[in-house]
Structures are given as C-alpha cells and as structure tokens.
Amino acid sequence: MTTSADRARFADLLAAEWIKIRSLRSFYGLFALGLTIAVASAWFEGRHVRVAPGAASFFNPLIYPFNDLTWTFLAVLAASFGALSVAGEYSSGLVRATFTAVPSRHRVIAARALILAASMAIFGLVDAVASVPTAGVALSGQLTGLSLTNPGVQRAVLASTLLLPVAALVGMSIGAVVRHPAAAVTTAWAALLFLPDILASGTLNLATLAEGAPLSVWTAIADTQAHSQHPAPLLSTPVAWILYAAWPLATLAATIVVVGRRDA
Amino acid sequence: MTADPVARRDTDAAGEGPALSRAPSTATAPIQRQVFTRGRARFGDLLPAEWIKLWSLRSTAPALIGVVALSLYLAHADPVRATFDGTVWLLPMLGAGALGAQSIVGEHASGLIRTTLVAVPDRGRVVLAKAAVVAAVAAVFGLVIACGDLAVVSSRATGFAAVPSLAASAVLTLACALVGLALGTLIRNLAATSFGICVVLGFLPLFLKPDQNRWATDVANALPYYAWGRLTGAGHASATTTASVAWGTLAAWMAASIVLTLTTLNRRDV
Numbered sequence: 001m002t003t004s005a006d007r008a009r010f011a012d013l014l015a016a017e018w019i020k021i022r023s024l025r026s027f028y029g030l031f032a033l034g035l036t037i038a039v040a041s042a043w044f045e046g047r048h049v050r051v052a053p054g055a056a057s058f059f060n061p062l063i064y065p066f067n068d069l070t071w072t073f074l075a076v077l078a079a080s081f082g083a084l085s086v087a088g089e090y091s092s093g094l095v096r097a098t099f100t101a102v103p104s105r106h107r108v109i110a111a112r113a114l115i116l117a118a119s120m121a122i123f124g125l126v127d128a129v130a131s132v133p134t135a136g137v138a139l140s141g142q143l144t145g146l147s148l149t150n151p152g153v154q155r156a157v158l159a160s161t162l163l164l165p166v167a168a169l170v171g172m173s174i175g176a177v178v179r180h181p182a183a184a185v186t187t188a189w190a191a192l193l194f195l196p197d198i199l200a201s202g203t204l205n206l207a208t209l210a211e212g213a214p215l216s217v218w219t220a221i222a223d224t225q226a227h228s229q230h231p232a233p234l235l236s237t238p239v240a241w242i243l244y245a246a247w248p249l250a251t252l253a254a255t256i257v258v259v260g261r262r263d264a
Numbered sequence: 265m266t267a268d269p270v271a272r273r274d275t276d277a278a279g280e281g282p283a284l285s286r287a288p289s290t291a292t293a294p295i296q297r298q299v300f301t302r303g304r305a306r307f308g309d310l311l312p313a314e315w316i317k318l319w320s321l322r323s324t325a326p327a328l329i330g331v332v333a334l335s336l337y338l339a340h341a342d343p344v345r346a347t348f349d350g351t352v353w354l355l356p357m358l359g360a361g362a363l364g365a366q367s368i369v370g371e372h373a374s375g376l377i378r379t380t381l382v383a384v385p386d387r388g389r390v391v392l393a394k395a396a397v398v399a400a401v402a403a404v405f406g407l408v409i410a411c412g413d414l415a416v417v418s419s420r421a422t423g424f425a426a427v428p429s430l431a432a433s434a435v436l437t438l439a440c441a442l443v444g445l446a447l448g449t450l451i452r453n454l455a456a457t458s459f460g461i462c463v464v465l466g467f468l469p470l471f472l473k474p475d476q477n478r479w480a481t482d483v484a485n486a487l488p489y490y491a492w493g494r495l496t497g498a499g500h501a502s503a504t505t506t507a508s509v510a511w512g513t514l515a516a517w518m519a520a521s522i523v524l525t526l527t528t529l530n531r532r533d534v
Binding site for chain 2: 026048069070072073076080084087088181182183184185186189193194197198201
C-alpha cells in the first residue's frame with residue numbers, strides 16, 4: 001500500500017482527462033454547433049412536409065427529428081472529436097508527458113474513453129430531446145406521435161443518445177491508427193459517411209457490409225427510415241443491438257492495442 | 265528551358281558578369297534599377313516556387329495516385345453503373361480540396377508563409393501563383409480519373425458525349441482545389457479545414473438534394489457536385505438547371521474561392 005500514494009488512481013486519471021477535454025475550445029463549439037444543427041434540421045425537415053388528409057399512417061414521424069444525414073453529421077462531429085482527442089495529443093507532444101506521468105497506457109485510454117463517452121452521451125441526449133418537440137411543433141396538425149412519452153420515440157432517443165459515444169470511440173481508434181489530425185478527421189468522415197454510401201450505392205456489391213456500419217445499425221434500432229416501397233435493407237433489432245455494442249468495444253480494444261504497441 | 269532564367273537575367277542588361285557583384289563599384293541609375301529587377305521575383309519565378317513547395321511534400325504524390333487508383337478500381341468494380349458515379353466522385357473532390365488546403369495551411373503550420381511573404385510582399389501574386397499551380401494539378405488529376413472512367417464505361421455505353429464530361433470533371437476538381445485553398449486560408453488549421461472541406465464538398469450534396477423542396481433544390485443546384493452531375497449525366501447527381509447555368513455555377517465557385525483567398529490573406533497578419 002506504500003505505492004498507492006505515488007500511483008495515479010483511476011479517479012485521478014478521469015479528472016485529468018476531463019480537464020484535457022474541457023480545456024479544448026472546440027469541445028464547447030461542438031456542443032453548440034451540434035445542438036444548432038439538430039434543432040434547425042428537425043424544424044426544417046418538419047416544416048417542409050405536406051401530409052394529405054388521411055395519409056398520416058404512410059409517414060414515419062421519426063424521420064423528422066432523427067433525420068439520418070443530420071445524425072450522421074452529429075456522429076461525425078463526435079468521431080472527429082474522438083479522433084482529435086488522440087491524434088491531437090500526438091501532434092502536440094502532450095502524449096509523452098501523459099505516458100511519463102502514467103506509464104500504464106491502457107488506463108489512460110480507458111479513462112479518456114469513459115470521459116469522452118459520458119460527455120458525448122449527454123451531448124446526444126440533449127440533441128435528441130431537443131429535436132423531438134421541435135419537429136413535433138413543426139409538424140403540428142399534420143403528424144402525431146412525436147411525444148417523449150411514446151415508447152417508439154423513447155427507443156429512438158436512447159439509440160441516438162448512444163450513437164455519439166459509439167462514434168466517438170470509433171473516432172478514437174481512427175485517431176490512434178492515423179495520428180495525423182487532418183488525416184484522422186478525413187478518415188472519420190470517410191468511415192462513417194462516404195464509405196458506407198459508396199458500398200451501399202451498388203459499387204463493389206457490398207451492400208451487406210454497409211448494413212453493419214454504425215449509422216445503419218442506428219437506423220435499424222431507432223426505426224428512422226422513411227416508409228417506402230423499396231426500403232434499404234436493415235439488420236434485425238437483436239443483431240443490430242449486438243453490433244451497436246460491438247463497435248465501441250472492438251474499436252476501444254483496437255485503440256488500446258495500437259497505443260500500447262507504438263512509440264509515443 | 266534553354267537557360268537558367270536567373271542567370272540570363274543577370275547578364276542581360278549589364279552585358280557580362282552577375283549584376284550584384286558590380287553594384288557597389290558603379291552607383292549609376294541603370295545598375296540600381298537592374299539590381300532592383302534582379303531582386304524582385306517575377307510571376308514566372310513564383311510558379312516554380314509553388315510547384316516545388318507542392319511536390320516536396322512526401323505525401324502529395326502518393327495521396328493523388330492513391331485516390332486515382334481507388335476511383336478507377338471503384339469505377340471498374342461497379343456492376344450497375346452506366347456513366348460517372350456521383351458518390352465515387354466525392355473521393356477526387358475531397359482529394360482535390362485537401363490538395364488546395366494543404367498548400368496554404370501547411371505554410372501557416374510550418375511558418376513558411378512568413379518567409380514566402382517576406383520574399384514576395386505582394387500577397388496577391390503569391391495567391392495567384394499558388395492557385396494556378398494547385399488548379400493545374402487538380403485539373404490534370406480530375407482529367408486522369410475522368411479519362412479512366414470513360415475508358416471503363418466506353419465498353420458498355422456508346423454515344424457518350426465525352427468532351428463536355430471530361431472538361432466538367434477537370435473543372436470540378438479544379439474548383440474543389442480552389443475551395444480547399446479558400447477554406448484553408450480562412451481556417452488555417454488543417455484538421456478543422458479538412459472537416460470544413462468534408463462538410464462543404466461532401467456532406468452538403470448528400471444532405472441537400474435537388475429533388476426535395478424548393479429551398480433545398482435551389483441550394484443543391486448551386487453546389488459544384490450537382491453542377492458537375494448536370495454536365496456529366498452522373499446518376500442521382502444532376503442539378504435541375506440548364507448546362508450553361510451549371511458551368512456558371514462551377515465558375516462562380518472558382519471566382520468566389522479566389523476572391524475569398526485574396527481578401528483573407530491580404531487582410532490578416534501571418
């Protein structure tokens with residue numbers, strides 16, 4: 001027990017990582033930008049719908065507060081922030097001070113992942129809870145069901161709250177592998193938006209692979225796909241939940257392995 | 265290509281010998297004027313300077329070649345495509361944007377921009393030289409991918425109006441490089457600039473499509489991606505405008521980017 005005073009405890013690591021994150025100006029910019037985009041998009045999407053009388057059952061009201069591209073943008077924001085939280089430390093050199101202070105790298109990464117996931121979950125929850133009534137007001141008189149007490153809405157809010165931590169942890173692994181801030185941000189965009197889009201567009205005939213991408217999994221769980229004659233194929237809900245848990249865990253493991261094996 | 269331009273200029277007016285070594289001994293007006301011309305970089309000197317800066321980065325050539333290879337592989341692998349594939353063309357667009365951004369943000373990051381502007385205080389000429397080099401490289405980059413696309417497509421489709429498509433593709437990547445240059449000048453941080461490029465060139469066209477409500481359609485029609493789609497007939501990526509408006513849209517993006525770059529760099533401390 002004599003060493004316990006010298007050794008940083010996990011609570012100390014959490015405090016250190018929280019200071020690092022909150023001292024970034026972009027952290028607050030991210031909150032403000034994300035909330036603005038989420039609310040503005042919910043309003044915009046809701047205002048531009050004309051539902052013919054009696055046709056309301058053909059519409060999925062969830063696609064207005066939970067527009068897939070808006071939430072892709074929020075996910076990419078979170079992933080970019082996660083990527084920069086790792087890559088930025090390498091480019092500033094802070095990572096050497098961090099690992100000198102705490103040689104146990106996996107504890108540092110675990111603490112950062114925890115802080116990042118928690119703050120992104122709050123971020124996602126605020127965005128989701130703000131989007132639902134916004135779209136509800138914009139759609140008033142046309143579509144109903146956008147109430148936070150509705151079980152379907154609650155499931156969508158839960159899935160959307162989890163989307164940002166999942167994306168942030170995927171982003172952390174990208175930052176650990178790529179380490180160059182600009183390349184990491186571009187890779188985050190490619191991994192979450194452009195690559196699944198290319199796969200699903202018929203190129204390479206790998207649409208099945210695109211179904212497992214984080215945003216497709218979110219669409220499957222939150223049921224945020226427009227009702228149509230030819231909906232994009234989605235995973236069944238249980239499989240989607242498994243993948244939704246597997247993405248952050250697998251990428252966190254990858255981050256720990258990569259950071260542990262490479263020179264800082 | 266016949267002689268080194270710097271050496272030729274030294275000897276042109278003075279007859280023989282380098283001008284700088286003669287300056288102290290004869291303080292007459294022609295010599296002074298000549299010393300002045302010798303010291304000032306001409307536009308013909310700025311272009312090679314920017315060319316050297318661009319290609320002395322290790323990552324430039326591999327990145328461009330990588331995007332060309334990936335685009336052509338995707339063009340080849342697509343089983344259903346008839347002409348240019350819009351989604352795949354996001355890759356060269358982002359690549360060209362990154363090329364333009366890197367050319368200015370890299371200078372800000374390393375501090376080279378201060379040396380550049382001390383050597384050439386006329387910032388407008390620096391910007392024009394940089395834009396010219398980046399635009400030329402980006403246009404060739406787009407042209408190569410477009411030619412490769414056509415080579416793949418021509419075996420399946422006939423009667424394809426090739427020249428406007430090739431031209432539009434070259435102009436698209438050119439415009440994207442200038443947009444990257446403008447965003448880079450504005451933001452000056454490479455990670456944030458990359459994010460901005462992905463938003464403006466990649467995310468906006470996927471978010472606002474020209475088949476939605478009036479407002480979204482108008483904005484989508486004004487995006488380079490859909491203007492290019494109108495000119496190439498790319499599937500799912502065509503603006504609902506005439507071809508001349510689409511050309512005008514691409515030209516407007518180029519002009520606005522140049523103006524933004526010029527005014528921003530001129531007004532800011534470096």
